Amino acid sequence: MDKTIIITGGAGFIGSHVVRRFVTKYPGYRIINLDALTYAGNLENLRDIENAPNYFFEKANILNTDDLERVFTLYQPDGIIHLAAESHVDRSILSPLDFVYTNVIGTVNLLNAAKQYWKDDSSGKRFYHISTDEVYGALGKTGFFTESTAYSPNSPYSASKASSDHFVRAYGETYHLPVIITNCSNNYGPNHFPEKLIPLFINNIITQKPLPVYGDGLYTRDWLYVKDHAAAIDLVFHEGKEHETYNIGGFNEWRNIDLVKLLCKLMDEKLGNVHGASEKLITYVKDRPGHDRRYAIDAAKINKELGWKPSVTFEEGLKLTIDWYFENKEWLTHVTSGEYQQYYNEQYTTR
Numbered sequence: 587m588d589k590t591i592i593i594t595g596g597a598g599f600i601g602s603h604v605v606r607r608f609v610t611k612y613p614g615y616r617i618i619n620l621d622a623l624t625y626a627g628n629l630e631n632l633r634d635i636e637n638a639p640n641y642f643f644e645k646a647n648i649l650n651t652d653d654l655e656r657v658f659t660l661y662q663p664d665g666i667i668h669l670a671a672e673s674h675v676d677r678s679i680l681s682p683l684d685f686v687y688t689n690v691i692g693t694v695n696l697l698n699a700a701k702q703y704w705k706d707d708s709s710g711k712r713f714y715h716i717s718t719d720e721v722y723g724a725l726g727k728t729g730f731f732t733e734s735t736a737y738s739p740n741s742p743y744s745a746s747k748a749s750s751d752h753f754v755r756a757y758g759e760t761y762h763l764p765v766i767i768t769n770c771s772n773n774y775g776p777n778h779f780p781e782k783l784i785p786l787f788i789n790n791i792i793t794q795k796p797l798p799v800y801g802d803g804l805y806t807r808d809w810l811y812v813k814d815h816a817a818a819i820d821l822v823f824h825e826g827k828e829h830e831t832y833n834i835g836g837f838n839e840w841r842n843i844d845l846v847k848l849l850c851k852l853m854d855e856k857l858g859n860v861h862g863a864s865e866k867l868i869t870y871v872k873d874r875p876g877h878d879r880r881y882a883i884d885a886a887k888i889n890k891e892l893g894w895k896p897s898v899t900f901e902e903g904l905k906l907t908i909d910w911y912f913e914n915k916e917w918l919t920h921v922t923s924g925e926y927q928q929y930y931n932e933q934y935t936t937r
């Protein structure tokens with residue numbers, strides 16, 4: 587085997603695309619999916635590759651140092667790609683401490699495990715931390731986030747991710763851990779949990795529920811197809827420079843209301859509805875507290891230095907995403923039963 591890589595959070599949305607890419611593209615690598623299987627983790631996301639000889643699943647929690655020691659000792663990894671996290675901003679507003687535990691303390695536990703396991707010999711090793719553009723806070727009407735933009739997180743989620751980024755950087759400086767960080771914009775695509783805007787609205791159009799647009803709907807996000815993010819992660823893991831940070835973005839800014847209208851149009855086409863049918867479900871609701879007005883990534887560094895750029899247009903990516911949800915209605919039914927209903931009621935019924 588060429589390399590052994592632990593991917594944390596591999597049963598989640600982005601993690602499952604990263605795991606699949608590495609398992610299929612690098613048959614010589616051993617890929618260990620370390621995941622606690624929280625509400626967001628779902629092994630159904632990986633059914634197609636679960637029997638691959640180079641794929642291993644370990645149900646383990648990054649908050650449990652015994653779990654980490656066991657997995658590190660068992661597999662002796664050369665690389666870590668760290669995606670495990672609490673990832674939803676609205677949940678962080680309801681329950682900030684869960685985000686501190688998993689995103690901050692969990693990340694420090696993982697850094698300690700790598701430090702302890704690799705000791706002074708970290709040549710050829712890599713600790714790759716996956717982070718978000720939300721650490722930079724909000725932009726006004728113009729400008730972009732670059733790698734040197736000051737951190738200014740506004741939500742408990744982004745504060746916890748910012749903190750984890752600082753710890754990763756600090757372990758690089760203090761203990762010479764071979765760290766690397768990427769900060770990416772909003773992902774969308776297959777397997778996206780329907781608490782986030784795009785899959786929530788696809789599900790609500792299918793089930794004919796209101797589409798809850800927060801505030802005035804003029805908030806702007808920079809959207810990237812999840813498989814393009816997985817391709818960027820592959821490239822950075824293999825060719826990125828140690829101790830560097832790279833921003834990853836879609837070159838694709840959309841105001842929420844414009845995105846929702848495009849989604850409604852594509853869903854109407856898919857469902858054979860008359861034009862405008864799904865738009866009738868749009869309902870403006872109370873805003874998210876601390877809502878960041880605009881995110882936009884300047885991805886020039888990863889583009890120039892590593893040659894990465896997105897491969898699909900937004901309309902292509904959205905069509906692929908919608909097709910996936912229609913072909914995987916059973917997946918949608920599974921993930922929206924149980925805990926999801928309770929969260930949905932808490933989040934939306936009093937808005």
Ligand code: NAD
Pocket residue numbers: 594595596597598599600601620621622623624625626627628646647648649668669670671672673674688692716717718719747769770771772773774779
């Ligand atoms: P997700 O919520 O879909 O998946 C998170 C995964 O982590 C789940 O499989 C869950 O079971 C696992 N997990 C949670 N707590 C754990 C713990 N204590 N121990 C082990 N596993 C645990 O998240 P996602 O949207 O795929 O995001 C993955 C990473 O990418 C996160 O670090 C997130 O901050 C970052 N990110 C996400 C986006 C986005 O648009 N979704 C954009 C930029 C960065």
Ligand code: DAU
Pocket residue numbers: 673674675676717718719720770771772773781782783784786798799800801805806807842874881
């Ligand atoms: O920017 C990267 C981040 O993108 C990631 O780090 C996060 O993990 C990921 O969840 C995402 O955060 P956002 O808060 O931007 O994504 P979300 O899909 O929750 O919301 C996108 C926009 O849509 C945001 O402006 C809030 C709005 N929104 C969201 C929901 C769920 C609504 O108007 N209504 C909704 O019901």
